[in-house]
Amino acid sequence: MASRKESSSVSSTAMASTGGTLDSPVKQIQIEGLVVLKIIKHYQEEGQGSEVVQGVLLGLVVDDRLEITNCFPFPQHTEDDADFDEVQYQMEMMRSLRHVNIDHLHVGWYQSTYYGSFVSRALLDSQFSYQHAIEESVVLIYDPIKTAQGSLSLKAYRLTPKLMEICKEKDFTPEGLKKANIGFEQMFEEVPIVIKNSHLINVLMWELEDKSTVADKHELLNLSSSNHLEKSLQLLMDRVDDMSQDIVKYNTYSRNLSKQQQQKHQYLQRRQQENAQRQSRGEPPLPEEDISKLFKPPQPPPRMDTLLIAGQINNYCQNVKEFTSQNLGKLFMAEALQGHN
Amino acid sequence: MSVFGPVVKIHPVVLASICDSYERRNEGASRVIGTLLGTIDKHSIEVTNCFSVPHNESEDEVAVDMEFAKNMYELHKRVSPTEVIIGWYATGFDITEHSVLIHEYYSREASNPIHLTVDTALQSGKMNIRAYVSAQMGVPGKTVGVMFTPLSVKYVYYDTERIGVDLLQRTRVTPSRTKGLTSDLSQVGGAAARVQDMLTTVLAYIEDVLSGKVTADNSVGRFLMDLVNKVPTISPEDFENMLNSNINDLLMVTYLSNLTQVKIALSEKLVLL
Numbered sequence A: 001m002a003s004r005k006e007s008s009s010v011s012s013t014a015m016a017s018t019g020g021t022l023d024s025p026v027k028q029i030q031i032e033g034l035v036v037l038k039i040i041k042h043y044q045e046e047g048q049g050s051e052v053v054q055g056v057l058l059g060l061v062v063d064d065r066l067e068i069t070n071c072f073p074f075p076q077h078t079e080d081d082a083d084f085d086e087v088q089y090q091m092e093m094m095r096s097l098r099h100v101n102i103d104h105l106h107v108g109w110y111q112s113t114y115y116g117s118f119v120s121r122a123l124l125d126s127q128f129s130y131q132h133a134i135e136e137s138v139v140l141i142y143d144p145i146k147t148a149q150g151s152l153s154l155k156a157y158r159l160t161p162k163l164m165e166i167c168k169e170k171d172f173t174p175e176g177l178k179k180a181n182i183g184f185e186q187m188f189e190e191v192p193i194v195i196k197n198s199h200l201i202n203v204l205m206w207e208l209e210d211k212s213t214v215a216d217k218h219e220l221l222n223l224s225s226s227n228h229l230e231k232s233l234q235l236l237m238d239r240v241d242d243m244s245q246d247i248v249k250y251n252t253y254s255r256n257l258s259k260q261q262q263q264k265h266q267y268l269q270r271r272q273q274e275n276a277q278r279q280s281r282g283e284p285p286l287p288e289e290d291i292s293k294l295f296k297p298p299q300p301p302p303r304m305d306t307l308l309i310a311g312q313i314n315n316y317c318q319n320v321k322e323f324t325s326q327n328l329g330k331l332f333m334a335e336a337l338q339g340h341n
Numbered sequence B: 001m002s003v004f005g006p007v008v009k010i011h012p013v014v015l016a017s018i019c020d021s022y023e024r025r026n027e028g029a030s031r032v033i034g035t036l037l038g039t040i041d042k043h044s045i046e047v048t049n050c051f052s053v054p055h056n057e058s059e060d061e062v063a064v065d066m067e068f069a070k071n072m073y074e075l076h077k078r079v080s081p082t083e084v085i086i087g088w089y090a091t092g093f094d095i096t097e098h099s100v101l102i103h104e105y106y107s108r109e110a111s112n113p114i115h116l117t118v119d120t121a122l123q124s125g126k127m128n129i130r131a132y133v134s135a136q137m138g139v140p141g142k143t144v145g146v147m148f149t150p151l152s153v154k155y156v157y158y159d160t161e162r163i164g165v166d167l168l169q170r171t172r173v174t175p176s177r178t179k180g181l182t183s184d185l186s187q188v189g190g191a192a193a194r195v196q197d198m199l200t201t202v203l204a205y206i207e208d209v210l211s212g213k214v215t216a217d218n219s220v221g222r223f224l225m226d227l228v229n230k231v232p233t234i235s236p237e238d239f240e241n242m243l244n245s246n247i248n249d250l251l252m253v254t255y256l257s258n259l260t261q262v263k264i265a266l267s268e269k270l271v272l273l
Helices: A002-018 A033-046 A086-099 A121-133 A144-148 A161-169 A174-180 A199-211 A226-281 A304-339 B012-023 B066-079 B097-109 B159-172 B185-210 B218-230 B236-271
Strands: A028-032 A054-062 A065-073 A106-112 A138-142 A154-159 A188-191 A193-196 B007-010 B033-040 B045-053 B055-057 B062-064 B084-091 B114-118 B129-138 B144-155 B178-180
Touching (some): A033 A054, A033 A106, A033 A144, A033 A193, A033 B159, A054 A086, A065 A106, A086 B066, A121 A138, A121 A304, A144 B159, A154 A161, A199 B159, A226 B236, A304 B236, B007 B114, B012 B045, B012 B159, B033 B066, B045 B084, B062 B097, B097 B114
Parallel strands (some): A028 A065, A106 A138, B007 B144
Antiparallel strands (some): A138 A154, A154 A188, B033 B045, B114 B129, B129 B144
């Protein structure tokens, strides 16, 4: 395992120097069919109604590809499992998997999402700690609702190097962010995914197609859209409300700041006047008081939340647009079908 | 002891897992065994998960790491508490004597375990997937033997699983066995193409029946009738109205989301000034 990490870090430095479309050590993700099926199954069985289901991805890094060859789910956080040790569970699982020759190299984690709302502080923190420890790790976001509508929705994200820098320094003030020149679009980078199956699995696929009945539900061609749109827009509205509150906060802060500047200015002026008067009267000038102690500058609000909210809104908008474009196509098809009658 | 009807429902996850553990077997091992987890219903057994168990097999003895199996089952139980041990699997075509021993061990864990064989070595040209239940046979009191009676196997999917499997099946055609995930309109196009294929098959069948090559089947005819009647007859104006209002909704939502994106980009630029 040590030699593998060494070679991967060597290749990553080589990648960083050559650059390319993605400035990161991982340019492509290769997932085995087994992992996809396991993630789907995990959500289906344990995820109904609850927030998210999570799990760990196992695999290895080959050149600039991250190969994910297996995964295992994490149990839900329940209240009556106070002494449940997550780390122990993980360790035991990985040890056991090593016995059966499954890759035990931790390369990332996966999470399910509800209508695309996954940009949160928790995700950021988890991904940061993962990426800090293992440079090539990714988070796979599985959207079960979109998948149920007809097409598998699995996306892989990594934090951009800029965001990593900021998280490391924990400097979330506006000045810090301006220095790093980071916008909500440069928080996460998406890595393209490719699904790969071994020959044996392909044989299995042929067998399954042979023996199973034809799918009777073609969800992808379903015309109904209002339900999904309503929910997405509801979430979008909530986020926009959050955003506006945040903006109000920032506005009050900047107003306070400018007011304080004015007050400082006035105070200095008065001081100078007084000193001039005293000098003319021959008295010693008043000592210069420490201004910064008198006028404490207001605390600048942290901008991280704003960034996250903006990123989330962006994500919602993207999803909504994709959905509407698909539906427009379907509507035109329906029109063509009707036109023949 | 529960007696169930002879149907075993398997999820594709299980089979993919078995194939994967077969590919990763140790040097010299000719087959892999493992535990099957799932749920038992009154009439059927549903196999939803599995994990492989390390074992050693030689001519005259077999050793299974039972400690490992128990451990793994505990770990799995943490995640999905509803799954129970319902049997075990082995790759390979035949049932050997060692299988009997292993089966006996598993009957201590679960009542009436099922045994699944997956022929990963493709001995008969196809991957035979079979399930068995053991039954006692022989003369009571004297030589008692065990017979494995076959059960019928069905594949079941959750809806989302079905969609996942459909995607995976498309890796069969590319030579490098890889497939990227498509997005947007191309997916709708793909689905429409599939429906079109199905329609051409149906049309070919109808042509054959009309020209007398194939005898007409009444049930198929009824299905065809259903198919044609599925396209609803609505007056053109009503349909226009519905279509237009739907399109308007979608366009409005697209416009709003574009606007929102512009606004947040703008507000960000203002803050960072």
